[in-house]
Amino acid sequence: MNKFETSSYKTIKSALVNRNLKQALYDEGKVIMDGVLLTLHGEEHRKRRKLEHRVFQRDFFKYYEQELFPKTLNETINPFLKKGGLDLLDFGYRITINLTADFAGIDRVKKTPEETEDLLSLVKTFSQGATLVHSKRPHEEVNQEVKKALEKFESKFLIPSKKRREILIEKYKNDEIKKEQLPRDVLTILLLNEDKIELSDEIIKREIAFYLQAGSHSTANSMTHALHEIYTWCDGSHKKMKKIKNNPLFLQRCVHESMRLHPASPVAWRRSECPVNLEENINMEKNDLIIMDLHEANQDKSIFGSDSNIFNPNRVVPKNQFLWGLTFGIGLHMCFGRDLDGGVIPDEKTDPNNHQYGIVALLVQKILDEDGYPDDENKPKADLNTERSNWAFYPIIFGEKK
Ligand code: HEM
Known part of the structure; x- marks a missing residue:
């Protein structure tokens, strides 16, 4: 078996659309990823x-984005606003667990902070299991944790969510309710299985855990x-910060530019x-592996310009x-989740008052609108448990920066 590596944007683009190349990043993370959409190939x-x-x-x-998310966002951030600060990672997970649970189809019946906490800790374990290939922890230890988490997830969250949906699907099949009255989520779609594809209970369990x-x-x-890049780019300049806060289309550009770098x-x-x-x-040859460096390719100078390694929200990219x-x-x-998280790219006809900005832009806007700034007394820390360059902890405090 040969191993190839590339960071060429053009080569990666052609590889990602090639039907003869099969997903290989999650082979290590099988306990959670076996048979889920991201690892399937071909007809399946x-x-x-x-x-x-x-x-x-x-x-x-x-x-x-416009009707449901603002309510979740306000409910989640309000206790932290009262406290005067938050850790961006912790807040990010709290808010997005609601988002992914909505799309995956996992009910939070009790709606208590403890219940969210419970789901959150399961999802963090799933996440470690999925990205095992980059984990610096002993892999067997992580796998054992994932197995336990899957069992707990099934009994506490999946079975009740399934039962509620199965009752509704039965009603729909008996013409007692309309299709629009069914929940719009992956679990419902899988249980309804209109295309009659092969799906076992085990596959449904891993699929929903993967989505979360x-x-x-x-x-x-x-x-x-995105917030880190914005704080660094503004470097204390009120003028730059004002431009971002008051121009949501520009803020969305900042988010897209940060997504490119990270x-x-x-x-x-x-x-x-x-x-x-x-x-x-x-x-x-058959069974060879190709490792594509998206991080490096996203800084290709021929596409993103000579300053491609830095954050520049004014960057112009080819059409x-x-x-x-x-x-x-x-x-x-x-x-x-591309359009959900990244929103729609604006054009000349875009009305800023009725634009889909994407969930990440909305989160960034909210933190900035509430005058959230890095806590100078409590510096952010990088996540050392993974080779991925993520933050482990990023504390911010609310209130106008002096
Ligand atoms: C900033 C946020 C996100 C980023 C950067 C991201 C990135 C990615 C990437 C790179 C892939 C393709 C992996 C590959 O080709 O090997 C992918 C696939 C996928 N993403 Fe996301 N994702 C994000 C958010 C979401 C959200 C919010 C959802 C769902 C609610 C989601 C659901 C999926 C699914 C289901 C796939 C698999 C598609 C398939 O295999 O056909 N993602 N994502």
């Missing part, structure tokens, strides 16, 4: 993606990176199903490129 992947895509539509994202962690880990980290998954791995020739003399580069992936496994 196409069918599952088609079925689940029913949940991930732009009209629903807009409704979610896929969205929350990346959203919480994206928000924290892709949630810094690499993508694929294994060849047959001989594959990519550009730049990468000639793969056919995204400012966030390859951060949401492209091609076969392109992220389902």
Whole structure:
């Protein structure tokens, strides 16, 4: 087996759309990732993606962002506003657990802080299990924790959520309620299984657990990176901060620029199903591995300019490129949460009052509107448990910076 590495933007783009290259990044994380959408290939992947895509539509994202999310956001942030500060990672996870649970289809019946805390700790364990390949902890230890967490998740959250949906689906099938009255989430779609694809209870369990962690880990980290880049770029300048706060379209650009510099998954791995020739003399035999450095590719000077390694929200990119580069992936496994978290890219016709900004931009806007600034007495800390460059702890305090 040969191993190839590339950081060429062009090569990575062609690899990510190549049907003969199979997902390989999560082979280590099988306990949670075996058989979930992100690890499927070929026909099986196409069918599952088609079925689940029913949940991930732009009209629903807009409704979610404008109607449902502000309420969750206010409920979650209010206790911290009273306290005068928060840790961005902790807050990010608290808020996004509600978001991913809504999309995955996990009910929080009691609606107590303890219940959220419980779900949160399970999801953090799932997240460690999924990204095991980058974990510096003993892998067997993590896997044991993931197995226990899956069992607890099943009895405490999944079974009650399933039961409620099964009753509603029965009512729908008996014409007692309309389809629109069913919850709009992945669990309902899987239980309804209109395409009659093969799905076992074990697969549904891992799929829903995967959804919970896929969205929350990346959203919480994206928000924290974006705020860090903004604070650093403003460097105490009230003028720059005002520009960001008062111009939500510019703030959205800041978020996309930060996403480019900090892709949630810094690499993508694929294994060849047959001989594959990519550009730049990468000639793969069957079962060869290619490791693609998305972090590096997102700084390709020929696309993002000579200052591609720094945060520059005024950056102009060629028409056919995204400012966030390859951060949401492209091609076969392109992220389902892209428009939900990143929003829609504005154009000349965009009305700023009715634009879909994306959840990450909304979170950043809220923190800045509440005058959240890094706590000078309590410095942020990098996450040393992973090779991924994330923050472990990023305290901020509310109130006008002197
Ligand atoms: C800033 C936030 C996010 C980032 C940077 C991100 C990034 C990514 C990337 C890079 C992939 C493709 C991986 C590959 O090609 O190997 C992916 C796939 C996926 N993402 Fe996201 N993601 C984010 C948020 C979300 C959210 C909020 C959800 C769901 C609510 C989500 C659901 C998914 C799913 C289901 C896939 C698998 C698609 C498939 O395999 O066909 N993501 N994401």
